[in-house]
Amino acid sequence: MAKLLPRLVFWSLHLWVLGYTAVLGVALLLQFVGGELPCPLCMLQRYGMILTTLGALWIIRDARNGTLTPVRYLQCLGLGALGAFAGSAFADRQVLLHILPGDPGFGGPIMGLHLYSWSLITFLVVIVFTAILGILAPTAMPEAPPEKSFEAKLSSAVVVAFLAVVAINAVMIVFLEGFAWVLPDDPSRYNLFSQLG
DSSP: OTTHHHHHHHHHHHHHHHHHHHHHHHHHHHHHTSOOOOOHHHHHHHHHHHHHHHHHHHHHHHHHHTOOOHHHHHHHHHHHHHHHHHHHHHHHHHHHHTOSTTOOOSSOOBTTBOHHHHHHHHHHHHHHHHHHHHHHTTTTOOOOOOTTSHHHHHHHHHHHHHHHHHHHHHHHHHHHHTTOSSOOSSOOSOHHHHHHO
16 A cells, blocks of 8 residues: 555546646636636636646656655645635635525536536645645655656646646637736627727
């Protein structure tokens, strides 16, 4: 079990990255296909997801490079927890804005809950997960598979998928905000197109 735990931690970090890749991907899908443009609180939650996942990515990178130390591991877990805490504050704010009976909420629900409710749940899961990993450290510090193995290629694919979703989000926010400094409270169009047209 002592040898299995570091490998499980390594792949659980990939599930964290893959989970937020999926969440951000679904949000983009709803945006482009469903026409549900994100409000400022939605974007702040996406930024929280990106920030929290940077902690996991940093651990994965250092584990694969063989440079992960207990101090760096705990620092990256702290970054993940901090990003999740910030994101949960924004998600909680949006939940509270739409908590009154009869309020239809912002955007359409998925499996009975709006995206910001799901967002809050994911942030709380990450906070608990980072706490558990912190308790298990340094015994359960992640151990990467050998370089050039199938597992290493799978690890790289997960990281690239997340970075691609982040890049799409970065481009999309430029189109959404246009030349404005802030995103409209209830966006109805991509401002860059209307400003250039």
